[in-house]
Amino acid sequence: DQQVKQNSPSLSVQEGRISILNCDYTNSMFDYFLWYKKYPAEGPTFLISISSIKDKNEDGRFTVFLNKSAKHLSLHIVPSQPGDSAVYFCAASAGWDSGAGSYQLTFGKGTKLSVIP
Amino acid sequence: NAGVTQTPKFRVLKTGQSMTLLCAQDMNHEYMYWYRQDPGMGLRLIHYSVGEGTTAKGEVPDGYNVSRLKKQNFLLGLESAAPSQTSVYFCASRSILRGRSYEQYFGPGTRLTVT
Numbered sequence: 262d263q264q265v266k267q268n269s270p271s272l273s274v275q276e277g278r279i280s281i282l283n284c285d286y287t288n289s290m291f292d293y294f295l296w297y298k299k300y301p302a303e304g305p306t307f308l309i310s311i312s313s314i315k316d317k318n319e320d321g322r323f324t325v326f327l328n329k330s331a332k333h334l335s336l337h338i339v340p341s342q343p344g345d346s347a348v349y350f351c352a353a354s355a356g357w358d359s360g361a362g363s364y365q366l367t368f369g370k371g372t373k374l375s376v377i378p
Numbered sequence: 379n380a381g382v383t384q385t386p387k388f389r390v391l392k393t394g395q396s397m398t399l400l401c402a403q404d405m406n407h408e409y410m411y412w413y414r415q416d417p418g419m420g421l422r423l424i425h426y427s428v429g430e431g432t433t434a435k436g437e438v439p440d441g442y443n444v445s446r447l448k449k450q451n452f453l454l455g456l457e458s459a460a461p462s463q464t465s466v467y468f469c470a471s472r473s474i475l476r477g478r479s480y481e482q483y484f485g486p487g488t489r490l491t492v493t
Contacts (some may be wrong), residue, residue: 304484370420
């Protein structure tokens, strides 16, 4: 039972255009969402996050949108650059109060973004 | 600051052999985690620790053991390696402080092949 789903394994976008990566979740206890970026042969690095009390968070070229009613979030990258080519993981946490006890992150399977020059 | 480091970077084992993966962090983080990443599977939590001397099972703990004798180190052991444990292993750590408390910092990974 996959609680965090990234249904697009890959995405190709032209340089300068917008990249939109999508993520759906099923667990209504999730209250915090994160996006990680991963280059080959490196560990994931944190990109941006959003709390469930917000519907948008912006950091430079990166914006995350959260639609709680649809249990859907998306990452927008504008404008896309060749250096953005990487695998992007969506992750969610239910926090301490739900009994998780450790702020465990549940990851999606990732979307490979290719930005074409 | 080195952040999160992992030793070794690569390893090839024969079925039945044992080994220990070492994770070290210099950020004084309380929480530490071990994940495995397999093709098309994302990252799955093996074991985690919320403090020195404490460990707990994650999503896929079978075949692995862990120890957290020092706050800065988290060891992952394979007592009898199996081909199904061929994977890339990532260690991560997180601070207990509020704010961006959900963010985990990852190491560079250990690529393990079991033949």
